[in-house]
Amino acid sequence: xxxxxxxxxxxxxxxxxxxxxxxxxxxxxxxxxxxxxxxxxxxxxxxxxxxxxxxxxxxxxxxxxxxxxxxxxxxxxxxxxxxxxxxxxxxxxxxxxxxxxxxxxxxxxxxxxxxxxxxxxxxxxxxxxxxxxxxxxxxxxxxxxxxxxxxxxxxxxxxxxxxxxxxxxxxxxxxxxxxxxxxxxxxxxxxxxxxxxxxxxxxxxxxxxxxxxxxxxxxxxxxxxxxxxxxxxxxxxxxxxxxxxxxxxxxxxxxxxxxxxxxxxxxxxxxxxxxxxxxxxxxxxxxxxxxxxxxxxxxxxxxxxxxxxxxxxxxxxxxxxxxxxxxxxxxxxxxxxxxxxxxxxxxxxxxxxxxxxxxxxxxxxxxxxxxxxxxxxxxxxxxxxxxxxxxxxxxxxxxxxxxxxxxxxxxxxxxxxxxxxxxxxxxxxxxxxxxxxxxxxxxxxxxxxxxxxxxxxxxxxxxxxxxxxxxxxxxxxxxxxxxxxxxxxxxxxxxxxxxxxxxxxxxxxxxxxxxxxxxxxxxxxxxxxxxxxxxxxxxxxxxxxxxxxxxxxxxxxxxxxxxxxxxxxxxxxxxxxxxxxxxxxxxxxxxxxxxxxxxxxxxxxxxxxx
Ligand SMILES: Nc1nc2c(ncn2[C@@H]2O[C@H](COP(=O)(O)OP(=O)(O)OP(=O)(O)O)[C@@H](O)[C@H]2O)c(=O)[nH]1
Numbered sequence: 001x002x003x004x005x006x007x008x009x010x011x012x013x014x015x016x017x018x019x020x021x022x023x024x025x026x027x028x029x030x031x032x033x034x035x036x037x038x039x040x041x042x043x044x045x046x047x048x049x050x051x052x053x054x055x056x057x058x059x060x061x062x063x064x065x066x067x068x069x070x071x072x073x074x075x076x077x078x079x080x081x082x083x084x085x086x087x088x089x090x091x092x093x094x095x096x097x098x099x100x101x102x103x104x105x106x107x108x109x110x111x112x113x114x115x116x117x118x119x120x121x122x123x124x125x126x127x128x129x130x131x132x133x134x135x136x137x138x139x140x141x142x143x144x145x146x147x148x149x150x151x152x153x154x155x156x157x158x159x160x161x162x163x164x165x166x167x168x169x170x171x172x173x174x175x176x177x178x179x180x181x182x183x184x185x186x187x188x189x190x191x192x193x194x195x196x197x198x199x200x201x202x203x204x205x206x207x208x209x210x211x212x213x214x215x216x217x218x219x220x221x222x223x224x225x226x227x228x229x230x231x232x233x234x235x236x237x238x239x240x241x242x243x244x245x246x247x248x249x250x251x252x253x254x255x256x257x258x259x260x261x262x263x264x265x266x267x268x269x270x271x272x273x274x275x276x277x278x279x280x281x282x283x284x285x286x287x288x289x290x291x292x293x294x295x296x297x298x299x300x301x302x303x304x305x306x307x308x309x310x311x312x313x314x315x316x317x318x319x320x321x322x323x324x325x326x327x328x329x330x331x332x333x334x335x336x337x338x339x340x341x342x343x344x345x346x347x348x349x350x351x352x353x354x355x356x357x358x359x360x361x362x363x364x365x366x367x368x369x370x371x372x373x374x375x376x377x378x379x380x381x382x383x384x385x386x387x388x389x390x391x392x393x394x395x396x397x398x399x400x401x402x403x404x405x406x407x408x409x410x411x412x413x414x415x416x417x418x419x420x421x422x423x424x425x426x427x428x429x430x431x432x433x434x435x436x437x438x439x440x441x442x443x444x445x446x447x448x449x450x451x452x453x454x455x456x457x458x459x460x461x462x463x464x465x466x467x468x469x470x471x472x473x474x475x476x477x478x479x480x481x482x483x484x485x486x487x488x489x490x491x492x493x494x495x496x497x498x499x500x501x502x503x504x505x506x507x508x509x510x511x512x513x514x515x516x517x518x519x520x521x522x523x524x525x526x527x528x529x530x531x532x533x534x535x536x537x538x539x540x541x542x543x544x545x546x547x548x549x550x551x552x553x554x555x556x557x558x559x560x561x562x563x564x565x566x567x568x569x570x571x572x573x574x575x576x577x578x579x580x581x582x583x584x585x586x587x588x589x590x591x592x593x594x595x596x597x598x599x600x601x602x603x604x605x606x607x608x609x610x
Pocket of ligand 1: 009044045047048049050051052053066070071145211212214215240241242243244245246248472
């Protein structure tokens with residue numbers, strides 16, 4: 001059973017290390033484990049004897065003394081029964097204190113570190129573990145003394161702040177309240193009793209402690225309270241006699257003080273019958289036992305809270321995305337992974353699975369043929385223009401047999417018209433690819449967190465598409481130019497025969513310069529151009545796909561990869577910068593998740609050993 005308090009101690013320490021001490025004021029607060037851990041909080045008015053009780057339980061002088069509000073941060077005091085005696089602070093791991101006056105100094109310094117000398121208070125706890133043969137396993141939280149007036153140099157609101165802080169501890173249903181009241185004062189006015197009645201009306205989790213029994217007026221005693229007639233609580237009141245100021249001044253040590261206390265009860269005729277359930281040693285054992293049974297009862301609840309919170313935090317982390325690594329190698333890897341994810345989505349758009357790639361086929365199947373059909377060959381091959389082009393090509397000497405030059409001029413001129421649809425196809429596919437990049441960036445889930453990288457990938461992809469477009473334009477126009485560079489000889493060799501066969505056997509050389517002659521030239525050129533058009537309708541898509549689509553699929557981000565391979569760690573980190581609020585939230589969630597997981601492991605380990 002002893003390991004239960006140790007278990008909660010470890011979880012409490014983990015909570016503080018990971019920033020969970022119940023003051024989460026974030027817009028969306030995180031689940032807190034601290035709140036659910038059973039603990040014993042020591043509350044009382046100033047000078048009620050709180051420090052004395054704690055020191056007596058520990059058997060050592062170690063708490064700061066002074067006037068005014070000395071305790072200004074919660075002190076989580078974890079007592080462990082052990083062979084040798086030493087103290088350790090959570091914030092100074094591995095440093096063992098055997099001189100307890102140094103412990104006092106460290107508490108003072110550590111308090112001032114957060115609160116300054118301004119006498120402000122802070123909710124961030126100091127964790128102190130004390131190992132000693134003179135203690136029982138117990139965890140106590142010392143809180144600032146309740147007070148009615150601020151002392152000089154303290155802000156006015158400190159009185160309220162203290163009350164709120166103390167209240168935040170004692171109102172938790174898992175908190176055992178150690179309410180310290182001096183016996184030489186009217187109990188009805190005790191701050192500790194007033195507050196504990198408010199938060200624990202049935203007195204189930206309140207332990208009443210009466211200090212200064214030795215200072216009561218002669219002829220009076222506290223039997224009414226100690227025997228449970230006045231101010232009854234579920235647990236019996238415990239009377240205490242601490243060292244007086246004179247004892248402290250004389251350096252009476254704590255072990256001697258414990259002995260004196262025992263003697264007080266055993267020898268005092270009024271309290272003798274209660275001696276077995278009085279004194280600080282008895283109080284410590286009582287609290288230890290109660291704390292263990294409370295922990296035992298709460299473990300199933302804590303476990304289910306832990307499991308629920310782990311699920312919640314993991315879901316939130318999944319939503320936020322896992323944290324970005326800090327070393328350059330891992331960052332580079334992350335960036336490449338993100339690029340790959342984008343590339344994957346982009347390819348799905350092209351290859352199918354996601355919409356958009358089909359628009360490219362639309363260009364080849366509809367836009368290009370329709371643009372080819374609309375070319376103004378009717379006008380270009382009008383009788384008038386044919387006559388003009390052929391005559392100009394002949395020069396001063398009209399052609400004798402066939403207008404070789406005229407044909408060439410007419411065909412070159414006509415082929416020139418194909419440049420327009422060729423370029424338009426390149427551009428149309430370019431814009432479709434650009435749109436697909438935009439869509440893919442937007443749809444790549446993994447990229448959502450990284451606006452800078454999104455923009456960089458998009459711009460690198462646009463640059464690449466621009467290069468592909470240039471190359472594609474050159475290649476595609478070259479296809480057109482090739483058509484003029486060498487004409488299909490067969491076509492023309494077949495022509496005269498067809499003409500002769502075709503139907504004008506009586507045609508003579510005189511016809512050559514008549515309208516019919518030019519019409520025949522027009523019709524020959526037109527069918528040649530028709531043949532070229534058919535060829536280009538098939539070859540332009542091949543060139544566009546080869547230069548643009550295939551390249552986009554294979555090497556859209558190749559340049560980008562080379563660039564990021566040369567970047568320094570800082571530049572890589574800049575590419576992966578996220579919304580700072582999101583980063584902070586993720587960090588908090590991840591820390592809290594670590595806490596819950598380690599708490600779960602701790603509890604599992606104890607469950608196995610029990
Ligand atoms: N005679 C006698 N003196 C006591 C007893 N308990 C505390 N005192 C004295 O009362 C004074 C205040 O005690 P502390 O233990 O410092 O009280 P505290 O509640 O911790 O005080 P603050 O930290 O200032 O709020 C000291 O001088 C103690 O010696 C007691 O049971 N008997």
